Structures are given as C-alpha cells and as structure tokens.
Amino acid sequence: MREVLLAKGTGGTVGTCALIALLFAAAVGLLKLREQRYPLSRTDADEEAMYLTSGPALRRLSVGYSSLAADLYWIRAIQYFGATRLRLTKDSSRQAPASPRESAYRLLYPILDVTTTLDPRFNIAYRFGSIFLAEPFPGGAGRPDLAIALLEKGLREQPDKWEYMEDIGFVHYWWRHDYRAAADWFDRASRVPGAPWWLQSVAAVTLAEGGDRRSSRIMWEAIRESADLDWLRHEAERRLAQIQALDDIDVLQQKSDSLAAPGTASTGWDALIGAKVLRGVPLDPSGTPYELETGRVRLSRRSPLFPLPNEPKRVGPPS
Amino acid sequence: MKAVGWIALNVFRESVRDKVLYNLVFFAILLIGASYLIGQLTAGQDVKMIKDLGLAATSVFGLFIAVFIGIGLVSKEVERRSIYSLLAKPIDRRHIVLGKYAGLVLTLAVNLSVMTVALYAVLAYMAWMQGPLAARASETAALDPAMLKAVALIFIELAIVTAIALFFSTFSTPMLSAALTFGLFVAGRFSADLRNFKDVVDSPAAATLANAMYWVLPNLSGFDVRSQVVHGQWVPADYLVLTTAYGCLYISILVIAASLIFSRRDFK
Numbered sequence: 001m002r003e004v005l006l007a008k009g010t011g012g013t014v015g016t017c018a019l020i021a022l023l024f025a026a027a028v029g030l031l032k033l034r035e036q037r038y039p040l041s042r043t044d045a046d047e048e049a050m051y052l053t054s055g056p057a058l059r060r061l062s063v064g065y066s067s068l069a070a071d072l073y074w075i076r077a078i079q080y081f082g083a084t085r086l087r088l089t090k091d092s093s094r095q096a097p098a099s100p101r102e103s104a105y106r107l108l109y110p111i112l113d114v115t116t117t118l119d120p121r122f123n124i125a126y127r128f129g130s131i132f133l134a135e136p137f138p139g140g141a142g143r144p145d146l147a148i149a150l151l152e153k154g155l156r157e158q159p160d161k162w163e164y165m166e167d168i169g170f171v172h173y174w175w176r177h178d179y180r181a182a183a184d185w186f187d188r189a190s191r192v193p194g195a196p197w198w199l200q201s202v203a204a205v206t207l208a209e210g211g212d213r214r215s216s217r218i219m220w221e222a223i224r225e226s227a228d229l230d231w232l233r234h235e236a237e238r239r240l241a242q243i244q245a246l247d248d249i250d251v252l253q254q255k256s257d258s259l260a261a262p263g264t265a266s267t268g269w270d271a272l273i274g275a276k277v278l279r280g281v282p283l284d285p286s287g288t289p290y291e292l293e294t295g296r297v298r299l300s301r302r303s304p305l306f307p308l309p310n311e312p313k314r315v316g317p318p319s
Numbered sequence: 320m321k322a323v324g325w326i327a328l329n330v331f332r333e334s335v336r337d338k339v340l341y342n343l344v345f346f347a348i349l350l351i352g353a354s355y356l357i358g359q360l361t362a363g364q365d366v367k368m369i370k371d372l373g374l375a376a377t378s379v380f381g382l383f384i385a386v387f388i389g390i391g392l393v394s395k396e397v398e399r400r401s402i403y404s405l406l407a408k409p410i411d412r413r414h415i416v417l418g419k420y421a422g423l424v425l426t427l428a429v430n431l432s433v434m435t436v437a438l439y440a441v442l443a444y445m446a447w448m449q450g451p452l453a454a455r456a457s458e459t460a461a462l463d464p465a466m467l468k469a470v471a472l473i474f475i476e477l478a479i480v481t482a483i484a485l486f487f488s489t490f491s492t493p494m495l496s497a498a499l500t501f502g503l504f505v506a507g508r509f510s511a512d513l514r515n516f517k518d519v520v521d522s523p524a525a526a527t528l529a530n531a532m533y534w535v536l537p538n539l540s541g542f543d544v545r546s547q548v549v550h551g552q553w554v555p556a557d558y559l560v561l562t563t564a565y566g567c568l569y570i571s572i573l574v575i576a577a578s579l580i581f582s583r584r585d586f587k
Contacts, residue, residue: 064508064539067546068375071368075360121550123458124364 053110055117062118070119077111077125081132081140084108088138105141108132112150123163126154128231130167134175144175165189166199173206173219174309183207198222217243241285242305252282252290252297260295267293322410323418330422331429334388339426342380343433349376350441366445366461367549373438374469374545380434381427381477382504388426389484390496392419393581402586413578416485420574423481428474435470459551468559469548475566476542480504482573483537489580507539537569 052058062069084104112129116122132140134147148171151164158164169185172178186203189195202222205215217240224236255277260266269292272278281289288303299306334340350373357368393416396402405415439462446461459465483503487496513536516529541562544554 060509063505064543065375065379067371067549071364071371074364075357078360119546121546121552 050107050110053114055114058114059118066118070115070122070125073111073115073118074122074125077108077115077129077132080111081105081108085139104138105132105143108141109143109146109150113153116150116153120154120157123154123161124229126151126164127167130171131235134171136175144171147171147175160192162189162192162195162199165192169203169206170219170223174216179206196222196226198226213243213246238305239309242308245284245299245303245305246308248282248284249290249297249299252292256292256295256297266295320414322414323421326410326415326418327421327425330392330419331425334384334423334426337388339384339388340430340433342384343430343437346376346380346434347437350437354441354445365449366442367458369438369441369445370466370549371545373434373441374466374473374549377431377434377438377470378473378476378545381431381473382480384427384430385423385477385480386484386497386500386504388423389481390488390493390500392423392485393488394491394493394496397586406586412582416489416578416581417574420482420485420577423485424478427477427481431470431474431477435467438466459549463548463551465548465551465554468554469545471559472542472544472562475563476539479507479537479539479542479566479569479573482570482577486573486577486580489577489584503537504539507537508543509540510536510538511540538565542566 059066088104115125130147130151134144136142148168151168154164165185166189169182173182183203183206186199186206190199190203202219205218220236220239224233227233259275259277269281283289284299284303284305286304288300291298291300299308353372354369357365442461484500487499510533513529513533517526520526547554
C-alpha cells in the first residue's frame with residue numbers, strides 16, 4: 001500500500017513538473033508570437049537616458065556599496081561607448097557633429113564622472129575613459145578637453161599617479177598638438193618616484209621634435225612596453241602599424257610618382273610591378289593590399305588600420 | 320553559562336532547519352555567474368569587480384539574515400507561545416537573550432566563513448585563467464589576504480545589526496523591528512553627515528542635537544573598508560583594533576539593554 005502511495009506521489013510530482021514546463025513553454029511561445037506581431041523598438045531616448053547624473057547623490061543612494069555601483073556604471077560606460085562606436089562606424093557617411101552638445105557620445109563623460117565619483121580610485125575608468133573621450137569622432141567623443149578633465153580629477157585623488165600625467169601628456173600631444181604642454185606633463189610624470197626612466201626622454205623628444213613621426217613612434221613603443229593591459233598594448237601595436245603604413249605610403253608614393261609620365265595618373269599596381277619597381281602588390285602591416293588610384297597611394301578601407309590618423313603639424317627640426 | 324551555549328546551539332540548529340544556509344547556494348551561483356558575465360562585459364577589471372561584488376554580497380546577504388532572523392529571535396517565541404516553556408525552566412532571562420544573540424552570531428559566522436571560502440575559490444580560478452599581463456594590471460593580487468580585514472569588519476558590523484534587531488525584538492513587533500533596524504542601519508552608514516550638520520544649519524540647538532545623535536547612533540561607516548582593500552590601500556592594524564573594540568562595546572550596550580527589557584517584561 002505504501003509503495004503504491006509513494007509511486008502515486010512520484011507520478012504526481014512528475015506530472016506537476018511536466019505541467020509547469022508545458023505552461024512555461026506556452027508562455028515563451030506567446031511572448032515570441034507577440035514580438036513577431038509587435039516588434040520591440042528601441043529608441044535612442046531609451047538607450048541614452050541617464051536619470052541620475054549626480055555622483056554624490058548616487059554615492060548616498062548606494063548606502064555604502066558605492067564600489068559595486070561604480071562597477072555597474074563602468075560596465076555601462078563600456079557598453080555605451082562600444083554600442084555608439086559600432087553604430088557610428090557602420091554609418092560611415094555620418095559627419096562630425098556641429099557642436100559637442102549634439103555629439104552621439106554626449107552621455108560618455110557624465111557616466112565616467114559618476115563612475116569615478118562613486119569609486120575615486122577606479123584606475124581603469126580614468127585611463128580608458130580618457131581614451132574613449134579623446135579619440136576623434138566617430139571613433140570616440142572627440143573631446144580631449146574632457147579627457148584631460150577626467151584625468152585631472154583622478155590626479156586630485158591620487159596626486160602621485162604618474163600614469164595619469166603620462167596620459168594627459170599623451171592627449172596634449174596626439175589630439176591637441178600642444179607639444180609644450182605634452183612635454184611639461186611627461187616631464188612632471190618623470191619626476192614622480194617610481195616612474196619609468198623613458199618618460200624623461202619622451203619629454204625631451206616631444207619638446208624637440210613634437211609632431212614628428214619618430215617621436216610618435218617612440219611614444220607608442222614606450223606605451224606598448226609599459227602597458228599592463230592587453231587592450232592598451234594592442235592599441236599601441238595598432239598605432240605603430242599605422243605609423244608604419246604612413247611610412248610605406250610615402251615610399252610607395254615616391255616610387256609611383258617617379259615612374260608616372262607627366263600629366264598622367266596611374267591606377268593599380270600593374271605598371272610598377274611590370275617595371276620591376278615592385279615585386280608584387282604591396283601589403284600594409286595588417287596584410288591588406290595598398291590601393292593606387294589616380295596616382296595617389298592610400299590605405300584600403302578594408303584594412304583594420306583604416307582610417308589612418310591625421311598627422312599633426314611638426315615642430316622643431318626635421319629628423 | 321552552559322545554558323547560553325545550549326540556547327545558542329539551538330538557535331543555530333533552528334536557522335539550519337529554516338534553510339537559512341540556502342543563501343550560500345545563491346551566493347555561489349551569483350559569484351560563478353558573475354565571474355563569467357563580467358569577463359564578457361568589462362575591460363580587464365574582472366578580479367576587481369568580483370572582489371567588489373563578493374564583499375558587497377557577503378555584507379548584503381549577512382544583513383538580511385541578521386535583520387530577518389534577529390527580529391524574530393524573541394518576538395517569534397512570544398507569538399508561538401513557546402516562550403512560556405522556556406521561562407518555566409530554571410534559566411536566567413538574561414541568559415536566554417545572550418544565548419539567542421550568540422546563536423545568530425554563530426549562524427552569521429558560519430555563513431561568512433563559507434562565503435569567504437567561495438569568494439577566494441572563484442578568485443583563485445580567475446587568477447589561474449587570466450594571463451600574467453592582466454595580473455600585472457590589477458592593483459592587488461587576486462588572492463590578497465588583506466580581504467580578510469574587510470570580511471572581519473563586515474562580521475562585526477553584522478553583529479551590531481543583529482544586536483539592534485534583537486534589542487527591538489524584545490519589545491516590538493517583527494514588522495516594526497525590521498523597519499527600525501533597517502532605519503538604524505542606514506542612519507549608521509550616514510552618521511558622518513550628522514557630524515557636519517553644524518555647517519549647514521544656523522540653529523545651535525539643531526546642531527547640538529545632530530552632534531549628540533552622531534555619538535549615540537552606531538557609526539557603521541567605519542566598518543566599510545571594502546574599497547580600500549580592493550584598491551590595495553593599507554588598513555592599519557590599530558584601526559582594525561579600535562573599530563572592533565567600538566563594535567564590541569556597542570554590542571554589549573545593546574545586548575545588556577535587550578536583557579534588561581526582556582527581564583522586566585511581563586508575558587501574562
């Protein structure tokens with residue numbers, strides 16, 4: 001009798017579980033059907049709403065769990081930057097915004113500001129955040145001023161953080177082309193105890209040859225060697241490959257110009273290969289062929305190195 | 320004092336029977352799930368985030384156990400009328416309160432120990448998975464023993480919250496006790512603001528009242544060293560000793576007050 005009751009009980013449980021699974025499947029099916037008929041729409045307003053912009057207020061609301069809240073805001077910053085960058089690079093025809101207010105990355109700084117207020121020692125939020133902000137539109141917010149403001153906020157919290165000073169110098173150098181300010185910041189960073197020895201030489205080279213490709217190469221090589229994050233090291237390697245591509249293009253352009261008859265503009269590499277000036281179609285450091293169109297050598301749009309950076313105006317004597 | 324031990328053990332057994340330790344399963348799932356998801360969502364800050372999440376979850380889970388079991392320690396016995404059989408035994412009423420408190424603190428200690436082991440296990444796995452470059456990027460080692468300082472202060476903070484819940488439980492209903500305990504917890508986390516109240520009000524009376532409240536309310540913000548530990552900032556030993564001593568004194572005050580109220584209470 002007991003066995004019968006037990007068997008009945010087990011059977012009942014299995015039946016109930018099956019019923020729950022069936023109802024759950026039906027609920028999922030109904031949801032799918034509704035989404036087919038009425039697709040979910042995500043408007044820009046939904047994606048780009050930031051209800052709480054005050055870091056101190058959020059710090060209080062987090063009731064002591066502000067580090068965890070900072071982590072969540074940092075994840076949001078990465079998602080926001082990544083999604084916006086992807087959307088803008090897909091739409092390559094999009095022009096740079098007329099004013100910073102209209103920028104597609106308008107929430108980036110407020111999110112980073114909240115993140116660093118919630119956790120003032122969030123090292124990566126300052127360093128990556130400044131890269132996201134300084135990078136020109138559409139790859140980034142194109143706001144080197146905000147990148148510097150963010151790093152200076154970090155310095156107020158940790159005045160001996162030479163990495164932030166190096167990053168400020170870098171923003172001045174690469175995006176503002178203010179080589180004197182860049183050299184000052186590199187110099188200041190080099191004086192912090194524990195800072196790497198090469199910062200002093202970077203400061204000197206920047207002041208003497210700011211804007212020169214050689215100084216850019218030295219800087220990116222230094223960043224690659226000192227990078228303690230995979231992402232930063234890969235970025236430095238990509239930048240070095242871009243500098244190599246700029247050098248390659250100059251050499252190829254000279255070869256193309258020397259072979260071209262006056263008043264003609266060749267397209268394609270056949271003439272140069274035929275004249276044995278080149279052994280084959282030249283490849284950029286990523287392995288993508290360079291293009292020659294109407295006499296101009298350029299990087300292919302398919303190359304992962306595209307677009308090449310705009311070279312700043314040089315200062316000092318040529319190298 | 321033997322009775323205190325028996326009552327404490329009984330409270331611990333009861334909490335196990337009430338499936339309180341199930342929260343450990345949720346904690347483990349949360350950490351394991353987060354360690355996978357965070358790896359996909361962040362840029363090389365996995366270890367820092369797991370430390371933040373693990374320590375915050377340890378504190379929050381402990382807080383819920385301290386409040387929701389603490390408020391029922393005495394009031395539930397009264398509601399179920401099981402208090403009469405307990406009072407009929409030759410046990411001092413103060414020992415009942417002390418035993419109940421010790422039992423819940425024991426439950427919390429077991430919880431926190433298992434959670435800490437789980438946190439270190441997840442961090443050990445992440446340290447093993449991440450490359451040497453990612454390890455160099457972290458401000459502290461994945462298995463930094465300094466995290467134990469944060470866990471120790473979380474434990475003392477939870478012991479204070481348990482004492483608050485027990486105190487209210489001796490004379491109030493469970494709902495009101497929960498509200499008052501949570502209220503005191505939040506006030507305790509913001510007590511530093513009361514110190515600066517004189518800078519924002521003109522009234523000297525209000526400033527004096529706020530100052531008095533600052534000294535009377537439990538100062539819980541001092542028990543939060545999670546951020547310092549995660550960022551590798553040094554937490555001095557004398558800070559730990561002073562904070563722990565303050566916590567122990569505050570607990571003693573609350574438990575003595577709870578014992579006094581319980582001893583004088585008429586259960587007819």
